[in-house]
Amino acid sequence: MNPSSQEQRDILEAIKAGKHVTGDQANWAVFNGLATQGEDGNTDLTSRGAEALGGGKA
Numbered sequence: 001m002n003p004s005s006q007e008q009r010d011i012l013e014a015i016k017a018g019k020h021v022t023g024d025q026a027n028w029a030v031f032n033g034l035a036t037q038g039e040d041g042n043t044d045l046t047s048r049g050a051e052a053l054g055g056g057k058a
Contacts, residue, residue: 003028012053015043 003011003025011025015035026043029035034049045053 009053012045012049015049016045016053 011021011029012034014021015026015029021029021043026035026037029043029045029049030037033046034052035043035045037043
C-alpha cells in the first residue's frame, strides 16, 4: 500500500479518532512507525504519527 499524502492524513486522522480503518491501512501506519496495534486489534497513533498530523504527543 502506498497511499497519497491526503490518504495518509485521512488514515492517521481516522486512527486518532478511533474510527475503523482497513487492515491494509492499519498495517501501513504500523509499518511506517506512525501507529501501534494492540493484541485486541486497537490501533493508536505513536508520537511520530501525532507529529505527522501536526499535533503533539498521541
